[in-house]
Amino acid sequence: MNTTYFTRRTIRKYEPRDIDEGLLERLLTAGTRTSTTGNMQVYSIIVTRAAEMKQRLAPAHFNQPMVTEAPVVLTFCADFNRFNLWCRQRDAEPGYDNFLSFMTAATDALLAAQTICNAAEEEGLGICYLGTATYNADRIIEALELPKGVVPVATVTLGWPAGIPEQPDRLPLEAVVHYEKYHNFTPGLIDDLYRAKEARADSLQFIAENGKKTLAQVFTDVRYKKADNEFFSAKFLEVIRKQGYRF
C-alpha cells in the first residue's frame, strides 16, 4: 500500500496555489465510490472555493486561518433531503426522520470524507479536519443554505502543504486494537500506553503553558472541557432535530 498512510500528518498551512479542477473532481469521484448504506448515498459535499464564501464560513470555525487560507474547503453533510425528495416524487413515503437515519447519513458522509482525504494525501495534498463543523453546525447551515434533512458532520480544508510539520505521536497499537474480545485496561497498562506520550517535549510544554499538573488535565480543563462539551452537545442536538431528525 502507498506509504502516505504511514507518513501523513495534518496540514494546517498551505501554499497559495490552487487545486486543479480536474484533480478536485477526481478526488470527489473517488469519494462517491465509497461504501454507503444500501447505495442510498445519503450525504452531500459542499465545495467552498470562493473567497467570499470562505469568509462567510470562517466565524463558524472560530476564524481558524485554514478556512480562508486553504484553496478548498469541503463540508460533509448527513443528507436525506435528496433521497426524501426522490421518494415523495415516486409515490413512496420516506421514514428517515429518526436518529438511526441521521447516523446512517452521518456515516455515509464521514466515510466519503476519509476516502477523499486518503486520495488527496496520496496526491501530495494536505488535509485538516475541523471539529467545529459540529460545534457550530447552525452557522454552517446558514452560510451554506442547507435545507431540512441536511446536517454538517465534518469540515476538511485541503491544499498544497507549505512545509511539513513533525509527525504527531500515536498511542501503541494495543491501546486501540483488541483481539477477539475487549481487554479492559489495568492501571499499569494505562501507565504503559501513555508513558511515551506523556514524556514528549511538546506534552511537557503543554502542561507548563497551561499551568496544569498532568497532560490529561490539559484535555479536561483546557482543550475539551465538560462545560463546553455539554454546551455544544445541546446545540448540536438542537440543530439535528431542527433539521428534521426527531428523537
Add this chain to the structure above:
Amino acid sequence: MNTTYFTRRTIRKYEPRDIDEGLLERLLTAGTRTSTTGNMQVYSIIVTRAAEMKQRLAPAHFNQPMVTEAPVVLTFCADFNRFNLWCRQRDAEPGYDNFLSFMTAATDALLAAQTICNAAEEEGLGICYLGTATYNADRIIEALELPKGVVPVATVTLGWPAGIPEQPDRLPLEAVVHYEKYHNFTPGLIDDLYRAKEARADSLQFIAENGKKTLAQVFTDVRYKKADNEFFSAKFLEVIRKQGYRF
C-alpha cells in the same frame, strides 16, 4: 492516485484463505494514523478471527454469511473508556459523557475504518460494511464484552475476493456535490439524477420481485422501512445511553 478508488466494489464472498498477520497489522497501523479529534484516539477496533467468536457475532448481524466466512471481522467502536481511565488516573475529571463526545468518538472510529478499507482494497482485499453494527449494538456489546463508554458504530468484513461482482451504480456527481452553496433539487433535476439508476435491469428486477411500482418504494416499503428505522433507532439510542453517554 491508485485506481482502486474508482474500480472498487463491496465484496461479500471471500476465498477461504486467511489474511497474513503482518498485512493485517500494517492495515491497522495505517488506520491509527488517521486524523482523530485532538489526537485523543477515542475509538477502538475489535479484531475477530476465531471461528467461535464469529459464530457469537453472527446473530447480531442477522447471520449474514460474510461474518462467518470472512477471515477477519473488524468492529469499530466509539470509545471514551480508555481516555476516561487515563484522565481519572491522572487527577483529571473527564467530561465526555455527552452526545457531542459520542459523535466525536464515532467520527474517530469511522474515519479510521475507512482508511483501513482504502488500504485493504489497495492491497487487493475486499471489504463489506455491515449496517447491523448499529441495529444490534447491544448484542455486539455482549459478544465482544465492551465496557461502558464503548459503542460499536461500524462492522467491516475483510477477505480475499472470491470473484469480482459487477460494479454498482452511483448517482451523477452533481447529486452529491454542491458548489459554494447547497442548490436544492427541482423535480426535473431529481428525475434527471435518478433516471439512469431507475432504468437499470437490477432496479427493474427489484421492483418486480417486491411487487412495487417504483424503486423508491422498494427502499421505503421493503429495505429501509419507517417502522424498522424507528425500532432500531430507539434501540440504538438506548444502547448509547446505557454505555454512558447522556442526552
